Amino acid sequence: MQEESKEKFVQWLQRHLAHQSDQFVAVSEGVANSVVEHVGVDREKVSVLYNPIPIPEVQEQAGESVDHPWTDSANLDVVLGVGRLERAKNFESFLRAFERVHTARPDTRAIVAGGGSKRTELERLAAELGIDDVVSFPGFVDNPYGYMANADVLAMSSIHEGLPTVLIEALACGCPVVSTDCPSGPAEILKDGEFGPLVDVDDDEGLAAAIQTTLDDPLPSDVLVERATDFAPAAVIDQYEAFIRNFVSVEDTNNLGSRSEPLSQS
Template sequence: MLTEIAILSPIGRNAGRAHGGITPVVTSLAAALDAAGRTVELVTFSAGDPRHALPHLSTEVRLHNLGAGGRRQHKRRLGRYLEQRRPIALLAAGHRANLLAAGYAGGQARIVLSVHNAVSPGLSRLNPLRRWLRLHALNRSYPRADAIVCVSNGVADDLGQLAPATRPKIKTLHNPIATADHDSDAPLHPWLTDGSGPVILGAGRLAAQKDFATLIQAFAGLEHNPQARLLILGEGPDRDALLTLATELGVADRVALPGFVPNPRTHMAAAALFVLSSRWEGFGNVLVEAMAMGTPVVATDCPSGPNEILDDGRFGQLVAVGDRRALRDAIAETLVAEIDPRPLRERAAEFSPELVAERYLKLLLPEGHR
């Protein structure tokens, strides 16, 4: 059977244990393209069976594993795959996949790369040699592609500044966020059902990028709402430090870090407020997921995504990154405000997989193949 669209993306062993990230975006897009009547195959490189990390992948989406190995082996196997399957388009997701795919630009398949996070924050943490190597790879490989998808205008601007030759190829396409199904086998946290006070929710990897420390500090400053509680879903290296901070601030009995929840949307639907406190994002999928539940949101105006999702504050307050007082005030104001959930749900629907898939098809397939 002809493969019209191949999607190349690494699937890590912990892909199913992270809120956001590339994997749910890729699987959601693949399912939507399949539902639109396209023949889609997800191509990955994994040491084991990648389906174990993809419990929600549609059974209609075919899966091809290039297997474990280094870049040379994967490049050779990808070339063999392209010769055998002859897809009309190859969409790559993630830097490693982008480099592999760019090596086959100019062949029979249309090569489209996708960038899911601003590159600059990652560069700032590299030593000079590794920073130069990453920039060299961007400027050498990415411009070869037929097109480059960036998931937000901020990511697009960042890439264009770092690799100017990519600018004519860049197209902003926001992430597909499934908004209809929020069933989950995971039980709700007791705080969400006991009715004893508003619950503020955060979700994401417990790491520096998400800046949950500032969220805990802001929460501790809510002097006029002593019944409020803070629930942060996720796992990560900062867990112990965050619990220690909550203890130092005297709010340990009102802060809970219950770990990873596979589908946080039932928690979002029951929460009084969802807060994204990140220092940076590629897009901010969890914001859209919370809005789809009709839950009010507050976010940092970080690069990049939240400003675009919230339309410069129209759908939720935006505060400066790392400003705990501004975040505290925005949380306090939102908790007492009467917010109509309908505009939030309508805004979230603009990022539905069906609509996003239509936009991708215009970029991936020549007019005669649509």
Template sequence: MIRPRFLLTMHKFGQGGADRVALLLASGFARAGNDVTIVRMQSGGEGEAALTPLCDPAIEIASAGAPMGSRKLELARGLALIVRRIRAARPHVVLATSNNIGLVTAFAALIVPRSGIRFAFKTTNPVIRPRDKSKVAQWYRRRLYGFIFGRFDCILPLTDAERGRLIALYPQYEQKFHTVMNPYVSDEMLANFTPQTTRRDAPRTIVALARMMPQKRLDLLVSAFARMRRQQDRLVIVGEGPERAGIEALIAQLGLSARVELPGFADDVVPWLRKADLFALSSHYEGLPAAVIEALATNCPVVTTDCFDGAAALLAHAPHCAVVPCGDADALAAALDRGLAYDERPTSLRAIARRYCMAAAIDSHLAVLHELAHAAQAERSNAVLTRIRPVRH
């Protein structure tokens, strides 16, 4: 078997969890003996300094160019680079690493010769989002992803619940859907540490790890924090993004400036999670949020909105954790109050997170991608035999 060649497409090295996961996977693939190339639509992303060190030195990185101020323009420009790199490198597998790169990679699959190449697509957000409320929006999204899925040989959802939802929407593609696990949990997260024990009526810290953008509904979290019965606690929102000014204005309006901290983007989230007494996620929708798994890995209880498939199942037996309806500030406030009603930090939460450790998650991806690579190589070998086989008269 020839050494498998993988080409991964992504938008940029940003501050989102999907970008970090893509680089962790790429490095894991390279260390497992595969040739890996990353093709990104934009260089100089806001997470470049933090994410570049995650790349294994063996990975080749190709960039389409500097930021253009528009993701759509960057994706259109990047299409030509994806096509050129596929034609030059002839990878066995092309992997679109998130929803935001799926369409342009699907167009590349239409342009390049498909023989001896397999295309895979990783879904990191719902196909039909909660904000797609109108029938027209839902029809459009369903048709759009029907087109995208039709161009790929394999689609990789992050949970069995999401896989079931996708099969219900696209039964004709059932055989394409294969659940994989994301590499969220590092050895450092799972390392034992002794948190300081405090009385349940003492001041506590709630931590959120989120890019400041509309999807994350940090306005909801701040509003819920203001409604809590416990008025002695602190809220720390770790992250940056375009909605920072609006969040700061809401914090001031609600008189929370002395109790809410916005420290910005953090390269390492472990220290924040170990300081936290409770982790909060207030998103409108997610795929499988890395921050939830990372919090569980440090035995930090989680309160989340019902923003991702499988949330209730993941936290069903997790002490001091809760899932509340999306958009309900009162329910979120009540759950935050309940989540802090303990004297000692739980010790059983990291068991939930262990299945998302780096090695297991990389293996789950490679099990699927190597099967695709074997099929691609077999197709190439058959094509060569067909060309050299003598013609009988």
């Protein structure tokens, strides 16, 4: 309920600031379309600029050790979930999908890294599904990239996103990914499934099938890493420079915050 109130407030604020802005900045095409729909501005006034992801730093931290017994076992396949344990991330669907995966593949384990208000509820669901002994909830972890580098697949089950950096970070770590085709960002990051399967939101069976397919036939890690570099600062900075040249005059540079409204949904 708190997230819904926050989202409604942000939309109200955007509508009331729209007439003061020459240009809006969205972090994905999906967010741009949402701005047009909910704020009521022309599409020409919305530019898409991806958030730059520090790929080298992510990869450096991915090389650090992880204190978890399942990531060190060559006999187990680890399905990883990373994110806030809140409704928007829909880890309920993740758990229901993993229950199907584990039934078919008893040597699989799931790690859900993150903190949030839904933890107790999710632990209860895992127990109801009979998978509480094969699902780990380590809570918030300082270095999720070490988990990504040691997981066999990262599964994102979100209901909505803006530009989910967790997918980009997992790719940077060479970790195969599957995701819901939620609004917005996953389809753009994964190029409509080229770099990881996309399934409908709340399609537990589809998510389970995508996880199993990826475990059976993962994309090569170098292919995943190469895709992640498309979101590195060096690749994104040219887009920001072009935006500034096109929409911000020299006189406006000192007032950039009042001339362009950055927008994201997460």
